[in-house]
Amino acid sequence: MSEFTRVFNYKIKLIIAISLFFTQLISANASVEVNISVEQPEHHLANVELKFEQVNESKVNFYLPTWRTGRYETLNLANGIREFIAQDSQGNVLSWHKIDKNTWQVSDAKNKKITLTYQVYANQLAKRTRHIDDSHAFLDSSAVVMYSQASRSSEHIVQLSVPKLWKSFSGLESGNNSHQFIAHDYDQLVDSPIESGINEHYQFSVDNRQYELVIWGEGNYDSAKMVKDLQILVKQSKHVWQGYPFKRYVFMVHATSGARGATEHVNSTIIQRSRFKFSTRKDYLSFIAVAAHEFVHTWNVKQYRPKGIVPYDYQQENYSNLLWLVEGSTSYLQYQLLLRGNLMTTDEFFTALAKRITAHAHKPGKESQSVAQASFDAWISEGGDYGNNHSVNIYSEGFLASWLLDFDILAKTALSKSYRNAHNQLYQQHRLPKGYDEQDVLSILEQITGDDYQVWWQKNIQGTTKINFNRLLAKAGLKMSYAKNVKDKSSEQSKVWTGLKTKLDNHDLIVSSVEKNSPAWDAGLTTEDVIVAIDGLRLLDNELDNRLKDFKPKQTITVTYFRRDKLITSRLKLAAIPKNKLKIIPIAKASVEQKAFFKAWMGVDFPEKK
Structure with missing residues (x-):
């Protein structure tokens, strides 16, 4: 082989290698188009279309996660997927089959651009995964959008088609219209839920960061107060962390029925509360505490987290x-x-x-x-x-x-x-x-x-x-103090304790829990026992607590109950616990050192005892 031929062949191989490298680079960075159409919201249905760039395998697996971020529990996220179809760019249908509960394997895929279409049933509001009705769509993409190993690092462009009056919001970057969002990769997509529907929307700015509050549902909340207090809340992060991991952050609130809880996300949070759990001080304090909790998560777990969950493995x-x-x-x-x-x-x-x-x-x-x-x-x-x-x-x-x-x-x-x-x-x-x-x-x-x-x-x-x-x-x-309430005229400082918790079901008083090593535990009672009498006298409905007031600690009573429909009687020796709830109070003459410790601990002045 001549020197010219060797050099020529080397240059050809180099060109091919460079071409292959850039082809793979472009493929890795290519966008995945995600089109979600909500056409039958009253039936909790959406149609999803995913367009992937050219794949390099003859068989390619498409996955839906088995869990979602913020909830360490495997979920049935694939159970709402129906009418799955895979096609190439020419519209030719490709063969596929499921290889496990949440993996769809498409065959004859090499060198083809693949489009997936499927229907999603979205009626999992309380799990904060996906929920669609005639007023809104809440979409956590881990329960809606499939991915392949190759597409996980790709940019995802999400386009929603929703009823005319709906407004759409997400912590994701906005696209070319009000219903389009752009995620840098799949990981950001599944950590950035979308709320679309009939909602209230508020914006505010703090320390050159943009914040939004989106509220879906009706209730006794005061949105103006929520905005005001969230503005105060987000300022306090400087007492823990130096710097922000975001430019924009969205608080999503569901005022609803039958769902409660919250989930942190990389640029937002979703908070669900009963629609009438906002107005009292106790309820509102619970709401703002949840908001604070989720906002802390923006750093703790969304910016730094244990190696065991870095990177997320969505399949196990x-x-x-x-x-x-x-x-x-x-x-x-x-x-x-x-x-x-x-x-x-x-x-x-x-x-x-x-x-x-x-x-x-x-x-x-x-x-x-x-x-x-x-x-x-x-x-x-x-x-x-x-x-x-x-x-x-x-x-x-x-x-x-x-x-x-x-x-x-x-x-x-x-x-x-x-x-x-x-x-x-x-x-x-x-x-x-x-x-x-x-x-x-x-x-x-x-x-x-x-x-x-x-x-x-x-x-x-x-x-x-x-x-x-x-x-x-x-x-x-x-x-710590168990001091009695000023309205309590009784001299008793303690009350009887059994270690039992019960629930009423159709007039049956059923044991729901028994604390280990408590009097009830030692007496042999267990969950699902049905208590019917104390000291031979029948209990009516849920009067156990009132009956126990007739006894003193250290007394022994007989408890009659059904277990597996068999009547059993056990002897139970009552114990004592403080009558009043535990209180934390300042000591009368706190030292300078103690006051300084409190200030360094909580960042506010020591509360002088009144």
């Missing part, structure tokens, strides 16, 4: 021992924003804190499961009786773990640093796509305090530990 569970830090810390930090913005009073915070301490006291599962174990098992967590007696919750116990850690940091740094600094460092050092693990958290704690946290972590995070709340509260000049 994503495991981590640090979900308590994702959720529990968010529950903890929400109060930093609320108090510093004067959206919550110190007394209201003390009430919320007392509820958490009381719940912990009646959570036997804290002796069986650590917060690290609860994090890993979040995907299979159980609620109800078993969950309370044998497990812990990443939200509530994660809150307490965060509190312990915050106080430890404050004490070790002479109040110069706090848990807020740890979260800011996670944001600065481990922003996506990096992720973090336990060792990274320990390293940050050592950077902040100069101390090794291995032993502390082993005891409080990986192990189960008893919390001395009196000692903890005393550092901030606070204490």
Whole structure:
């Protein structure tokens, strides 16, 4: 072979290689067209058309996720897909078959541009996945839009066709019209829900960031107050993080019936509440606390999250021992924003804190499961009786773990640093796509305090530990109290306790839970027992609590109940618990040091005892 031929062949191969590289690059960055048509909203139906650029495999799999971000639970997201069709760019129908519950495999696809069409049934409002009716469409794309492995990194252009009077909103960038949105890739698309319909819309600007409030549904809310308080709320992030991860953020609110809860997203949140749970102070405080929680998530989990969930794997569970830090810390930090913005009073915070301490006291599962174990098992967590007696919750116990850690940091740094600094460092050092693990958290704690946290972590995070709340509260000049209400003229300081919780079903008093090691537990009662008598006298409907008022702690009573339709009688020795609810109150003569600790902790002045 001559030198000319060798050089010529080399140049040809180089040209082919460069051409192939740019072809793959263009394919990887090509847009996916997503057309969603809502033509029969009253029947909860939408038609979806997806147009993909040329694929390089003879067979290509298209997936719908098995879970959605913000909810660590596998869901039946593919159960609403019908009338699936795959075609090439010439309109020729391509063969396909399902290979599992949420994977559609299209054959004879090589070198073809593929169009998928299918129908979606959207009637999962409470799951915050997809819901369409004659007034709106809420679309979380994880429950609507399929993807292939090759298209996951592609830009997605979403075009909605909706009833004439509907208005569409999303945290995504807007396109060429009011019903078009653009996502950088599939991950952003499924983390940016769309709300379209008859809604209220408000805009405001804070610190050169644009915010929107979109409300669907009617209720007793005060939208002007919501806007005003959200403006205050978003300003408070500066007390935790340096910098913003967004230019624009959307608060979506559903005032509805039969659905409650909220989900964080990368540039927005969806908050669902009963339509008449806004007007009282208690209800409104609950709403603004949820808004604070979801806003904290904009940093904590949407910008920095554990390596076990980086990147998201939408086809299976994503495991981590640090979900308590994702959720529990968010529950903890929400109060930093609320108090510093004067959206919550110190007394209201003390009430919320007392509820958490009381719940912990009646959570036997804290002796069986650590917060690290609860994090890993979040995907299979159980609620109800078993969950309370044998497990812990990443939200509530994660809150307490965060509190312990915050106080430890404050004490070790002479109040110069706090848990807020740890979260800011996670944001600065481990922003996506990096992720973090336990060792990274320990390293940050050592950077902040100069101390090794291995032993502390082993005891409080990986192990189960008893919390001395009196000692903890005393550092901030606070204490626990069961003082009686001034209206209560009784001299009794305690009341009888059984450990039973019951529910009324068609006049049957059914045991719904039994606290482990309680009097009822020791007496052998269990869930689904039907209580019919105390000391041989019949109970009528739900009068158990009133009947128990006739007895004193340490007395023994007989409880008669049906189990499997068989009548059983057990002896139950009553115990005592404080008669009044737990309160957190300032101590009478708090020291200068205690007041300074409180100020460093919550960012507001110590509340002097009245």
